[in-house]
Amino acid sequence: MAADISLAYHNLATMLDAGVPMQRSLNVVAAGLKPDVQNAFLELARAVAQGNSLGETMTARTAVFRPLDVMIVRAAETSGSLPESLSLLAKWYEFSARIRKRILSGLLLPVFLIHLTAIFAPLPGFLLGGWNIRAYLAEVAVILSLFYVPAAVVVISRTMPPSSLLHSQLDRVALKIPVLSPAVYRLALSRYCWVFHMMTKAGLPITDCAEKAAASTGNVVVAELFKPGAASARAGNPVSAGFSLQLPVEFINIWRIGEQTGELDNVTRRLADNNGQAAEFHFGQVACWFPRVIYVLVAILIIAYIGRNLAIIMGAAAQAM
Numbered sequence: 001m002a003a004d005i006s007l008a009y010h011n012l013a014t015m016l017d018a019g020v021p022m023q024r025s026l027n028v029v030a031a032g033l034k035p036d037v038q039n040a041f042l043e044l045a046r047a048v049a050q051g052n053s054l055g056e057t058m059t060a061r062t063a064v065f066r067p068l069d070v071m072i073v074r075a076a077e078t079s080g081s082l083p084e085s086l087s088l089l090a091k092w093y094e095f096s097a098r099i100r101k102r103i104l105s106g107l108l109l110p111v112f113l114i115h116l117t118a119i120f121a122p123l124p125g126f127l128l129g130g131w132n133i134r135a136y137l138a139e140v141a142v143i144l145s146l147f148y149v150p151a152a153v154v155v156i157s158r159t160m161p162p163s164s165l166l167h168s169q170l171d172r173v174a175l176k177i178p179v180l181s182p183a184v185y186r187l188a189l190s191r192y193c194w195v196f197h198m199m200t201k202a203g204l205p206i207t208d209c210a211e212k213a214a215a216s217t218g219n220v221v222v223a224e225l226f227k228p229g230a231a232s233a234r235a236g237n238p239v240s241a242g243f244s245l246q247l248p249v250e251f252i253n254i255w256r257i258g259e260q261t262g263e264l265d266n267v268t269r270r271l272a273d274n275n276g277q278a279a280e281f282h283f284g285q286v287a288c289w290f291p292r293v294i295y296v297l298v299a300i301l302i303i304a305y306i307g308r309n310l311a312i313i314m315g316a317a318a319q320a321m
Contacts, residue, residue, distance in 0.1 A: 006091075009087070013087040027045045054082070069089060073086070075204045079203030085201055089198065107290070114294065117298050123136075187219075187279035189251065189271070191213075192213045197268040214230060254270075
């Protein structure tokens with residue numbers, strides 16, 4: 001869905017910037033989209049024709065439009081920066097889709113190998129020791145659980161509030177795993193800067209920008225490093241004055257320069273791009289190393305099954321003697 005939303009926002013921004021009326025733009029953009037997204041944009045077109053605002057109508061389609069989208073669009077409609085804000089949202093979703101694709105590309109081959117191992121590794125032992133379909137299926141399920149149980153824990157944790165114990169603990173663990181840690185950390189920094197940049201461009205108050213950006217990092221540990229920035233802004237101080245000193249020194253210094261020179265918009269965009277590129281690189285490393293870890297685990301599993309099969313053969317030979 002992220003790719004469709006990105007394309008829709010990009011096309012809508014282009015048409016509005018060219019002076020095409022909102023209703024017509026929405027109808028044109030809807031063509032060629034997947035059914036769920038297409039229906040949402042057609043509904044927006046009908047609502048706009050009846051005099052409703054774009055942001056107000058988006059609140060009724062939470063399955064397609066996230067709260068961040070609605071907040072930015074509502075503010076942009078008031079400030080008159082809607083085309084630019086939609087274009088930034090398009091880039092945000094394009095970046096998210098690219099990261100997701102990079103992660104999934106590293107999972108495909110290992111997942112296939114795990115299933116292949118689960119199906120064929122137990123077979124020789126059962127054929128040698130006597131076929132039992134229930135025992136075989138149970139053993140296949142045990143092997144697959146080595147992958148699906150951790151995967152299920154991760155997926156379930158992401159559906160829980162960030163304050164939940166499981167969610168927060170997994171976020172902490174992710175920042176301690178070699179190779180994965182810099183990818184997650186840089187992605188969190190990039191997400192903070194992206195959301196802050198989009199919200200300031202839409203005309204939202206600086207305190208709201210800092211607060212919502214911290215909540216959008218995707219990692220509760222990194223979010224805690226940014227949270228005091230909102231409190232600093234509410235007290236009338238620069239956002240960076242509240243940043244934790246555990247953040248990279250160069251990150252804080254560049255942000256402060258942006259505040260001092262009045263170029264914070266440009267600085268946050270550069271920080272978002274630079275950290276986003278670093279995150280993509282590190283996720284590429286994860287995609288490279290994760291299959292190797294799985295290969296080692298599969299090799300250990302196969303060796304264990306070979307040892308078990310040899311024990312069966314040796315036992316049968318001893319009985320025959």
